[in-house]
Structure formats: structure tokens, C-alpha cells
Amino acid sequence: MPTVDLASSPLRELNGALHRLTPSTNETHWTVTNPRGQHNIAVGLDFPVEIEIDGHVGYYCAGMNKQARVTVCGNAGQGVAENMMSGRVHVTGDASQAAGASGNGGLLVIDGNASARCGISMKGIDIVVKGSVGHLSAFMAQAGKLVVLGDAGEALGDSIYEAQLFVRGSVASLGADCIEKPLKDEHKTELKRLLDEAGVEGVSPDEFKRYGSARKLYHFHIDNVGSY
């Protein structure tokens, strides 16, 4: 159970130690104190270890994560869990812009709000935001699911591909080629699974609306030129 105090220990040493772990390691639970908004904490992990960070982090925390479970006890700066492949990242406070950007897999849970461009270009990651998301969230989102318990800002799902968006509150506006779609039983089942995994209680999948692609912008068509 190593504890690393970033007030006295360089960040490169922490990340280096985490990268040098082996599959048989017994050091499976790490605590990081005094992050003080530093960037790139716990990036590029590739082992099923638990990392708990006590405090607010800067940019790209837990970026490129594979397998690891990273908890930020505080707020996260831009690009938390960007390009995550698998594992789980949990932010107990708010997240700044581009949370979960380009993520391929795994689960990102944000207990507070996420600001603009949450899930931009997501490629398979699942994101559960218990608060609200800012404008242009799920921009060009290709695969995966974005679940928002609060409201969504302007241009939700602009130029979206096949990601699925679930919003419980209001949507300020939908982006180009993003439309509301029926919430079928199969979606409710999947939504229930994600809510359970994110530790959300007392919220029914029936309270959400589903949004996705109208599939009219995949290929250029002269009739749609005004939408590009």
C-alpha cells in the first residue's frame, strides 16, 4: 500500500514507479497525496491496480489508462481519462473540459459536473456524469455511451456517429445530425447496468431520453450542405 506525497516526491518518479509494476505485483493499492493541480498524474497505467488521489488534479489525469482503477478525490482539470482503453476512473468532484476525450473503453464516472466537450470523439468509453455537461459534449462521438443525470449544454452530439447519449435533464440544443431516439428495453437494460456500476441509486432508466445519430452526415450529400 504505497503512499506517494507529491509535495515532496517528483511526479515523474510516481509515474515511473507505476509504469514499472509487473502483473504479479503486490503493490495493488496506491495513495497519492498533495497533487496540487499537477498535470499528467497516473497516466499510461497498464495494470489492474487501485490509485487514490487525494485532492484536485490538473490536466490529463489517468490519460491512456488500461485496467487500473483511478479515483480522484477532488476536481479534475482538462482531459481526465483522455484516450482511456479500459479500467475505471472516478472523479468525486467536477471535471473540466474534454473529460474522457477519445476514450476507447472503460468507465469514467464524474460525481459532479463536467464542462464543455465531455466525451468528445469518444470511441467506446462509457461516461456517467452525475451532474451536468457543458456545450459540444459528445462532439463526433463514435462509440460508447454518455449518461448525464443533469442537463446538457448546447450542441449535444454534434456530428455524432454511433455513440449513444442518455440525458435525464434538459438539453440546451442538439448538434448537427443528432436526434432524439426511442428509449427501448434494450437501452434501459444497458442504462441500468451503467447506473449500477457508477453507484447511482434511486434513479430509473425511464427518467432518461436517448439521443443518437440521424445518420445523414456520414457521407457528404449536397442536400445536407447547410448542416456541415
Add this chain to the structure above:
Amino acid sequence: MCGIAGLFLKDQKLAPELGGLLSGMLEALSDRGPDSAGFAVYGDGDAGQIKLTLRAAPSFDFAALVASLGKVAGAPIAYQVHDTHAVISIPTDREAAVASALLGMKDVDMVARGRRMAVFKEVGLPADVAKRFGLNAMTGTHAVGHTRMATESAVTTNGAHPFTTGTDQCLVHNGSLSNHNDVRRELIRQGMTFRTENDSEVAAGYISSQMAAGASLQDAMTSSLSALDGFYTFVIGTETGFGVLRDPIACKPAVMAETDRWVAFGTEYRALVDLPGIDTAKVWEPEPAKVYLWERC
């Protein structure tokens, strides 16, 4: 890139620490702006007095200058030298004579005017600039600072922030404006003068022109949302006010924190970590296109 640090005190017991706190904030933002740095500090103001910030070459003889200005004013002038800058305090009714004498001098520039505001900026690393000016020892009610990574105009002292275009008014900017030439032409047509080709100076000038026409800071910031095009996070200081505004797509990062003792702005959270009580402060990201404003009564 660029970094912005701003601090507005609610608890005046912190006034002696204002400069030291801002200094730490600016140093934390060195990575974002190693070209140059600057800050505006709102300190004490005396009724019937006006503060002028003067700038000259290194080792300029400010004492001799002030002695000669004293003759123009017909009274001794209080002054403080901070490296290449000096702040002189003169009776308001003698200002016209002193300003006109200063205009005739080629080797000294009058760079800011305020009842309470003084502005300092230079080329160099933020920590070095803060040290040269003695920021640590400065006191006051609020302060706005900037670390610059130049993108739109040259690395010069005049190109550093804050920009001041009105009495006790200053603005710092992270971003780049796309219609600044247009807006500058219009403001020049209205009689405003500019020192630089810098886009941020135009934003400062726009706010000043709106306020000169009677707008409140709140209204001036709101109208800049439609008048100014481009990327921006602005932090704006007036004699009693402290404003924050981000462009509608929130291109540039911003973090704010607030306790019952202070309100702070940082381009990154790293700038805020040494503020007293930060661990229990409310920390949030200001929303795009929303005017945030704190005013002292």
C-alpha cells in the same frame, strides 16, 4: 498560451499579503508565459490625489525627474521607484500641468493612471519580473496579473499585460482576437489612442470606451461578448471591481476559487494552491459567456 492570476480580497486583513500571494500565483504560471509578466495592484488611494505609473530605461534618475515635476506642480511629489517603473502621487488639481510636462519628455513614459491602481510589466520570467518590482511587498484590495507567451505581437514591454486604457481600469487576456483591427479602427475614430498593435489592448480599449460612455462594468463586459470575436478569457480590474469573462466556446482554460476571505482566478488550478484556505475553498470552472463580477462597496 498565457497565464492569468487574479485576486480580490473580501477580508482586508489579508491586504498586506496581496502582493506576496499574487507573486506566488504568477510564478506557478511561468510554464504558460515565460516571455514577460505584469500586474496591476489596487492599493491605497488618497482623496484629491492621483497616481501615475511612469516607466523609463533601467537606472533612469527618477529622483531628478520628480524634483523637476515638483517645481511644475508647485509642491513636493511623493513617489516610489520600482526598478524601471515609478509611481508618483500628485494633487488632482496639479495633474494637467504635470502630465503636460511628462508628455514633453522622450525618455519617460506615463503608462497608467489611477486613484488606486499602479501597473508594472516587463519582459522576463514571471518570478524575475515580480522580484524586480518588489511585488511581494505590495499591498492592496485586489490585483490582476499575467504571464505572457506572445502569439499576436512582439515580445516587448508594451506588449506585456495588463493593458490599461482608462483611469483605474486594466485588462489581461488569454487568447487571441480575430476582429481587433476592425474594433481598433472604430475606437481610434472615436478618439482613443493605442500604444501597440496588440489585440488585447483593443479589448481593454473597448471596455474603457463603453464605460466612458456611461456603461457599468457589467454592461461593458456583456456587450464585449458581441463586439469582440475570437478566443478570450479576460480578467478586468477597476477601482472597486474585479470581472471575469470567457468567450462563448470557452476556448481558454479558467479556474476560480472563493472563500469568505477572497475570490481568485487562475488559468490553472496550480496557481491557486498556496492561497490561504484553498483546501476548503469552493473551486469551480467559470461558465462560457457569463459575466462574473465582484464589486467592493
